[in-house]
Amino acid sequence: MLLIDKFSSKPVYEQLIEGIERDILIGTFAEGAQLPSLRELSAMLSVNPNTIQKSYAELMRRGIIQSAHGSGCYVAVGAKDILRREAAGRLGELTALVRELCLAGVSAQDIVATAVEAANGYNEHEGGNRQ
Amino acid sequence: MLLIDKFSSKPVYEQLIEGIERDILIGTFAEGAQLPSLRELSAMLSVNPNTIQKSYAELMRRGIIQSAHGSGCYVAVGAKDILRREAAGRLGELTALVRELCLAGVSAQDIVATAVEAANGYNEHEGGNRQ
DNA sequence: AAAAGTGCACTATATGATATAGTGCACTTA
DNA sequence: TAAGTGCACTATATCATATAGTGCACTTTT
Numbered sequence: 001m002l003l004i005d006k007f008s009s010k011p012v013y014e015q016l017i018e019g020i021e022r023d024i025l026i027g028t029f030a031e032g033a034q035l036p037s038l039r040e041l042s043a044m045l046s047v048n049p050n051t052i053q054k055s056y057a058e059l060m061r062r063g064i065i066q067s068a069h070g071s072g073c074y075v076a077v078g079a080k081d082i083l084r085r086e087a088a089g090r091l092g093e094l095t096a097l098v099r100e101l102c103l104a105g106v107s108a109q110d111i112v113a114t115a116v117e118a119a120n121g122y123n124e125h126e127g128g129n130r131q
Numbered sequence: 132m133l134l135i136d137k138f139s140s141k142p143v144y145e146q147l148i149e150g151i152e153r154d155i156l157i158g159t160f161a162e163g164a165q166l167p168s169l170r171e172l173s174a175m176l177s178v179n180p181n182t183i184q185k186s187y188a189e190l191m192r193r194g195i196i197q198s199a200h201g202s203g204c205y206v207a208v209g210a211k212d213i214l215r216r217e218a219a220g221r222l223g224e225l226t227a228l229v230r231e232l233c234l235a236g237v238s239a240q241d242i243v244a245t246a247v248e249a250a251n252g253y254n255e256h257e258g259g260n261r262q
Numbered sequence: 263a264a265a266a267g268t269g270c271a272c273t274a275t276a277t278g279a280t281a282t283a284g285t286g287c288a289c290t291t292a
Numbered sequence: 293t294a295a296g297t298g299c300a301c302t303a304t305a306t307c308a309t310a311t312a313g314t315g316c317a318c319t320t321t322t
Contacts, residue, residue, distance in 0.1 A: 011309060025234050037268060048311045053270070070268050070318030080236070087235030091245045094228055098249035101225070103156050104218030105211070108250035114222045115246040118229035119239035142280060168297060179282045184299070201290030201297050 001028070004045050012047055016055040024064070024079050031080065035065060035073040062086075132159070135176050143178055147186040155195070155210050162211065166196060166204040193217075 002019045004012055023029045035041075038056070042049040056073055059065045063082055067073045076082075098111055133150045135143055154160045166172075169187070173180040187204055190196045194213055198204045207213075229242055 013309080022234065025236075038270085039267080050312085051310060054309095056269085067269060068319080069270080071320075072268060084236040087232050087237050088241075090228075090232060091237070091241065094225075094232070094242065094245050095249040097221075097225055097228060098246050099253055101218050101221060102250055102253040103153065105156075105215040106218050106222070108247075108253075110219075110222065111225065111250050112243065112247055114225050115229050116239075116243055118226040119233055119242050121230075144280080169299085170296080181283085182281060185280090187298090198298060199290080200288075200299080203290090203297060 002041075002045060004047060013051050013054045013058070016045075016047070016052065017058055020055070020059060021064070021083055024075055025083060029075050031075050031077050033075050035075065037072055133172075133176065135178060144182050144186045144189070147176075147178070147183065148189055151186070151190060152195070152214055155206055156214060160206050162206050162208050164206050166206065168203055 002016070002023065004015055004019075006012075008015060020029065020035070024031075029035060035056075036044065038049045038052050041047070041052050045052075056065060056067070060067060060073075064076055064079045065073050066076045094115075098115075101111055102108065133147070133154065135146055135150075137143075139146060151160065151166070155162075160166060166187075167175065169180045169183045172178070172183050176183075187196060187198070191198060191204075195207055195210045196204050197207045225246075229246075232242055233239065
């Protein structure tokens with residue numbers, strides 16, 4: 001379910017993008033399905049339509065959703081693949097974060113243990129990665 | 132060495148904070164040592180003194196540096212311990228990032244391998260965590 | 263054909279964060 | 293005494309973010 005934290009330091013349009021990405025990944029928004037309209041989502045979340053549009057435009061630019069003028073916006077077929085590919089590219093963030101923590105004196109053991117627990121914990125509860 | 136990327140999306144004052152933290156951790160700025168003065172650092176980096184002051188104020192708030200009015204700013208004794216403690220608290224970021232990647236379909240194996248490589252790579256080149 | 267809903271492109275406005283510029287003062291050190 | 297220090301001001305400019313409102317071409321539904 002899409003939720004906006006009005007007091008978050010993260011901009012609303014970014015929260016919206018991440019929320020939609022998440023809903024696509026967990027299947028709330030299936031590939032090919034129609035997304036809420038700008039006005040509908042605007043009313044649901046009490047967010048300005050322009051802000052919704054900004055989020056949709058960014059997702060379109062990345063090929064994750066598609067718009068049919070006059071009809072609506074739809075989750076692109078292959079959206080999950082795109083998100084998967086993008087996530088793989090983000091492994092560099094993981095490397096950077098681990099190095100930062102190492103530099104500050106956090107033990108490699110604690111770091112790896114945390115990573116393993118987070119990854120396995122996800123698999124245990126969610127049933128692993130489906131494709 | 133402190134360096135500012137004028138074109139980074141990260142604010143100058145944040146880059147400065149992280150740069151100073153890093154220099155404290157690697158020993159460029161030893162505990163008890165005097166930091167560059169506001170005006171000196173301002174001239175060195177071509178950054179407004181007010182911006183330097185903002186970074187110093189934040190580091191003071193966290194107990195990492197101390198100021199002696201009229202004398203200068205100094206790295207606090209125990210600064211490394213504070214940074215270490217703060218870093219340990221950031222393991223939650225690692226958990227969040229790993230879960231995000233899992234959700235997007237990156238395999239637990241790839242994630243853990245990346246974390247191990249980053250942590251070990253650090254230890255090999257830097258000689259492990261010193262205290 | 264008409265009505266309603268859709269994306270989308272505008273303009274205008276407000277706010278907060280960021281950064282620069284400049285001045286001044288109390289304090290410490292040489 | 294002079295120079296250097298932190299620090300507190302004010303003012304200004306810019307950019308990102310967000311809201312508000314209007315309008316239009318398009319599609320779908322009635």
